[in-house]
Amino acid sequence: MRIGILGGTGPQGRGLGRRFAMAGHEVLLGSRDAARAQQAAAELAVAGDVTGVANADAAGAEVVVVAVPYEGHADLLASLADALEGKVVVDCVNPLGFDKQGPFPLDVPDGSAAQEAQRILPGSTVVAAFHHVSAVLLDDPEVTDIPGDVLVLGEDRDVVARVIDLVPAIPGARGVYAGRLRLAHTVESFTANLIAVNRRYKAHAGIAVTGLPDATAGTPA
């Protein structure tokens, strides 16, 4: 599949781009600065089919992952609303603030970054996913197993299933449906807890859902 990544030169976007390319997808790595995207794409060429482009061109892919900092999230999506019409938009943005006590969830007027995206992009189908996978592990080709679950939230059951099917591009990871978009803020905010875990235990922590019958894990029946 052709996958565009907005903010593809940031840690999360770059790491996801690497894994999607390694799994055989065609990746359009987007950036505000196309030259910077081309440079990042060249560094990822060993992983597979990665092209560096402007964000506007990455928005032309079938599935478009949004991996920009929250600060620029609303403005970028508003500027690309036409290009994203009819597309599946996978938002993995974590609206966090930082102070001397560490990270904390920001209040988001729409409830969550994903709901903000859906408001700005009424013609797109927004799914929230890929919030918690460690960018460090994603971008390290020596790491061949990244156990944990990618929580996938959305309104459209078929589109959620399509995104769940993308998750195995991350070796060892599994996609799990985790609710409607109105529950996305909790998942975005949980990244602050994982940063607290990482600091206390010196780890690259992820999350997993226990108690799922193996037969029904992944795409729900």
Place this chain on the structure above:
Amino acid sequence: MRIGILGGTGPQGRGLGRRFAMAGHEVLLGSRDAARAQQAAAELAVAGDVTGVANADAAGAEVVVVAVPYEGHADLLASLADALEGKVVVDCVNPLGFDKQGPFPLDVPDGSAAQEAQRILPGSTVVAAFHHVSAVLLDDPEVTDIPGDVLVLGEDRDVVARVIDLVPAIPGARGVYAGRLRLAHTVESFTANLIAVNRRYKAHAGIAVTGLPDATAGTPA
């Protein structure tokens, strides 16, 4: 250890009481209605040392678990503030609303139920924990393995460690520090996501943290 449970006749309180008793703790199962608590305690007698008492008497234990519905949370704690002075108060309350689309997190003026408890109980040390363990599995003595992590949040490192040490009373479970109290709302709210998971996959889902070095799991060094 002597553990009191406020709301010990509800599903979560009763399930935790059973497991604490099975692990050899002395459990004071509290309720607004002492007669009802005595009846529930009689049903749990097979598990170990369980006494049914009024909530005010359960508040006399060393560690007091708060497992009441959010609706009655603030009023109950205010009424027990003197008895809870100097105690470790473990809040496992999930402030959720329900509508036709299912559960959703309530806005809590203090940020979270745990922060509300700490405001009402300035002389107690509040820790947030035990939000996600399935009450159904806890209360079923036939279930001998409940894998997953209990996320434990709090300000006082030693008290957090004491609560983490209580977690193995749940067979297969592990306690993991997951941030300061100001990050508790995310953990409380995540229960709504787990309910969505349970509905979609017909499961009793829990949560686990991946990527922790085994040597540092549980009580942080």
